[in-house]
Amino acid sequence: MIELKDVYKTFNRHVVLNRISLKIEKGETFVIIGMSGTGKTVTLKHICGLLDPDDGEVLIEGVKMNNSSESIRRGLRRKMGVVFQSGALINWLSVGDNIALPLREHKKYSEKEIGVRVDEKLKLLHLQSARDKMPAEISGGMKKRAGLARVLVRNPEIILYDEPTSGLDPVMSTHISELIVKMKEEFGVTSVVVTHDMNSAYHIADRIAVLYNGDIVQCDVPEKIRNSAIPFVRQFVSGSLTGPIDVE
């Protein structure tokens, strides 16, 4: 469904992704973990075509996303949703209007249908009380959930999540994890999730890839990652201070 082939990306000569390859199957929940600043967000942006690699290929259902025309990108993105780290809400629209935005802009539905679909997602994410609030008036966690609602309202087949549970309280973060699992089980959604939250990662992942220094050092099922023999992975998943990661 999603394939990265030898993706190489630099910013001002600084190598961020050093020829990474991965293949994500339809209906899979694929989790990417790694330290801050290793290029997890950059990887997601390659998958959705916001960034183009210097070298290598990104394929979505066999169609090349990178360096392709705007119309091909639009076509591929039609079945794709991205939950951004901070929610990325439009700040002069209320939460309800933000969620309705993708439906309104493309004029495929009547206002009544839009209302029904928006209400359904508000309820799913426990945001009914925030419907008429402005983004500035709600908490960071609520913004993130509203961002997720805006993605879900389009019923995408592929959802990319950038740290969906960071900044949420433990109960809400479990709720989001459950939601990711539910999207897969009920609707067969393919998910790529970037996270620091190891509990959530073990819970939702079919496979976990560990990104370090521009490379995928390990990519395997959660059990194997938990009991990894690779020192970096061991240190990272246990949060230990001793190991190859230099905390200084």
Next chain:
Amino acid sequence: MSIVLLVYLIGDSIMKILDFSGYCIILFFNTLFYLKNIFSKRKEIVRQMYNAGIRTFIVVSIVAIFSGMILTLQSGIELKAYHLEEKVGNVLIATLTREMGPFTSAIILIASVGSAMAAELGTMKVSEEIDALEIMSISPVKFLVMPRLVALSIMMPVVTVYTNVLGCLGGAIVAKTHLNVSYDTFYIHILESLHFKAVYVGLLKSFVFGLIIATICCAQGLRAENGAMGVGKATRDSVVASFIMMLVVGYFITEIFYRGGL
């Protein structure tokens, strides 16, 4: 060594200016393409017009009145030496309609509205809101730039007319109190030099300034990078670039229309 560095720096900034100009031109034509959606974006356009016109009302009023007062006082002092002070109205209205009206309005709108556009779009860029629009297949040009461009190019001439009117009021007060020119005399001389051509060229100038300022400020915002610091830089650069382009283009419009006199 330092010569090499100097050449490098100059070359680098020329490349950046060319790159940015190219981006602005493409953005401008893209925006024209999305004018077809002008009706469906009417609410946003009105909101932007409100931002550009109503929210700058007080500042525009103060600047306009004082500009009129200063112009009248300065030219009045000079004219008085030739006992021509009752002609101060002619000088004032000619200056306002041809140059000072469009110029002061543009400066105010660059400083207040243009810089806010750059900061707003820049913030949206660095907080991934623009990315989110792209993913939803909503064109940021259609959604953000087109309404701002339309609103500013409509409001700029409106603000200019308003500036001219208030400038005359300020001038009338100074003429009366400092130059002993009665309101009636002042008014008659205003009408005498209120030429149709001066008015429409002035308004055309304002309209073009609106297009330029909106394009440059939106372009700076859309290209912001590196978090809050980048937004600050985009805002500053948008003000500087708008101001320079406004002067350069203003000169050439004058040159085209006044080559053969009034």
